[in-house]
Amino acid sequence: MKRRDKEYLTTGQIAKRTGMTIRTLRYYDQIGLLKPSQYNHASVRLYSKEDLVRLQKIHTLKYIGLTLADIKQIIYEGSLPEQDLKNSLMVQKEVIRQKIVHMQYVSKAIDEALDLLREHPTETDWDSLSDIIQTIHTEKNWGEQYRNALRLQARIRLYDRFSANKIGWHRWFFDQLGSASDLKILELGCGDAALWSRNIDRVPPSWSITLIDISPGMLEAARTNVNDQRNQFAFLMADAQAIPFQDSEFDVIIANHMLYHVLDIGQALSECHRVLKHDGQLYTSTMSKSHLQEMEQLARAFDPDMRVLDNVMERFHFDNGANILASQFTDMELIRYEDCMQVDEAEPLIQYMTSTPMNARFYLTGDKLEAFRSYLNEKIQEGNGSIYITMDSGFFLSRKRS
Numbered sequence: 001m002k003r004r005d006k007e008y009l010t011t012g013q014i015a016k017r018t019g020m021t022i023r024t025l026r027y028y029d030q031i032g033l034l035k036p037s038q039y040n041h042a043s044v045r046l047y048s049k050e051d052l053v054r055l056q057k058i059h060t061l062k063y064i065g066l067t068l069a070d071i072k073q074i075i076y077e078g079s080l081p082e083q084d085l086k087n088s089l090m091v092q093k094e095v096i097r098q099k100i101v102h103m104q105y106v107s108k109a110i111d112e113a114l115d116l117l118r119e120h121p122t123e124t125d126w127d128s129l130s131d132i133i134q135t136i137h138t139e140k141n142w143g144e145q146y147r148n149a150l151r152l153q154a155r156i157r158l159y160d161r162f163s164a165n166k167i168g169w170h171r172w173f174f175d176q177l178g179s180a181s182d183l184k185i186l187e188l189g190c191g192d193a194a195l196w197s198r199n200i201d202r203v204p205p206s207w208s209i210t211l212i213d214i215s216p217g218m219l220e221a222a223r224t225n226v227n228d229q230r231n232q233f234a235f236l237m238a239d240a241q242a243i244p245f246q247d248s249e250f251d252v253i254i255a256n257h258m259l260y261h262v263l264d265i266g267q268a269l270s271e272c273h274r275v276l277k278h279d280g281q282l283y284t285s286t287m288s289k290s291h292l293q294e295m296e297q298l299a300r301a302f303d304p305d306m307r308v309l310d311n312v313m314e315r316f317h318f319d320n321g322a323n324i325l326a327s328q329f330t331d332m333e334l335i336r337y338e339d340c341m342q343v344d345e346a347e348p349l350i351q352y353m354t355s356t357p358m359n360a361r362f363y364l365t366g367d368k369l370e371a372f373r374s375y376l377n378e379k380i381q382e383g384n385g386s387i388y389i390t391m392d393s394g395f396f397l398s399r400k401r402s
Contacts, residue, residue: 008038008046018055033072034058060092064099101220154351158341161348163391165339172337173285173395174199177252181206186250186275188240188268189213189258193222200227210250212238240268248277255284257393260316266327273328276400282329285395288318294389295353299360302375303368307358321396329398336394342386346376349387 015022028034029045034055036045047055054075061071165172174195177185181204187195190211196203203209209232213219216237223235238244240255240262253272262268272282292309299306316324318334325332343349350373354361364372379387 008048009052011036011045011047014047014052014055020055028055028058031068031072033068033075057092060096064095097224098221101224105216105220154348154355158343158348158352162341162343162389163339164341165337165391168198169337169393170195170198173256173283174202176283176335176395176397177254179204180251183207183251184249185209185252185254186243186245187211187254187256188243188272189255189261190222191218191258193225195254195256196222196233197225197227203232205230205232207232208234210234210236210245212236212240212243214239241271243271243275245275247274248280249275251277251280253280253282255282257285257287259284260286260312260314265316265324269325269328273400278400280400282325282398282400283395284316284321284325284398285393286317286321287313287394288392289313290390291392292389294387295349298349298376298379298387299353302372303363306360306363308353308356308360310357318392318394325396325398329400331401332396332398334394334396336392339391339393341389341391343389344380344386346373346380349376 009017011022011025014020014025025034025045029036034051037048037051038046040046057075058071061074062068066074159169177183183204183206185207187193187209190196190213193211196209196211211219211222211226211233212235213222214237219235219237223233226233236244240258241264253276255268255272259265259268276282291313295308299308322332322334350364350369354364376387
């Protein structure tokens, strides 16, 4: 049936297409999780294509393990338009992949406990049982994992669509490592190993690469993402403040946009100096204080109390980075990545702003979100069709001379 040039389905038709029960659909309506877009003259519920997209997301999130209350909060956060089906599905796939990795990690812990029980069948291995419990509880908040993936996608989409430099950060940064043979490389806080997964076809076969992260979930994601057919990569859960290697082991150490998150940066740099070989190189990437500042200015001009950019960046940036590194390194240079954005749509900017850890996502809801959207559209018109956003990132290249 047609309403306002859109196709609608009744509750019964939706149930037939999806295999769900009519009772479940009515319950979703009752609790405000999935309300129909229209009612006909006989008060029959009518669902649009956008409602079906929302229903698909609801059931994927249920499969991940979220409660209906958590799902309702995510669905109506407004971080990602329901019409953006491709990106919505990408986020869902990423979180499912993370859960698969986590389940494999739990399975491995159980296998190790079983092996010990086979060797000592009459003894209870309390340490193994504790390890299993700890592993199950590690990163178990899948609602937050989903939100994090959603927010990461918002940032990636903005960069991919509007960055002037089409080389891309990860490809450019990899190029700076050079192509010397037989390098032994350590990356601190590797995250999901994007640097390597996006350059895997270009890694010289003689390189030996160790990836460490304090998060076991991230480390397993890194292991999954890296297609290591030549067995060049090792993965280890470790803290950058206590690197578990002998002195002078590595030719190159990488801290890619992570040093400002380390609790004791001086201790981490001391550890980097210790495990680097003589003439070894340390790559510490960060950005200037002008990076994305137009976003912060737009937010504060709209509401003086609204914040977008994470204050953690203040701990290690272009202006103070050299002084911080000087505690351990005397030979260093700053190398910049040239880029900027000309953003001609309001929605990607809103999605980015609401993706950060700051308070913009709490401010931009309801009528205030609509007012901010109008405000951005006015600014786009005033800027001859776009808003200029400064991008100023790069890295300090430090060398161990003593």
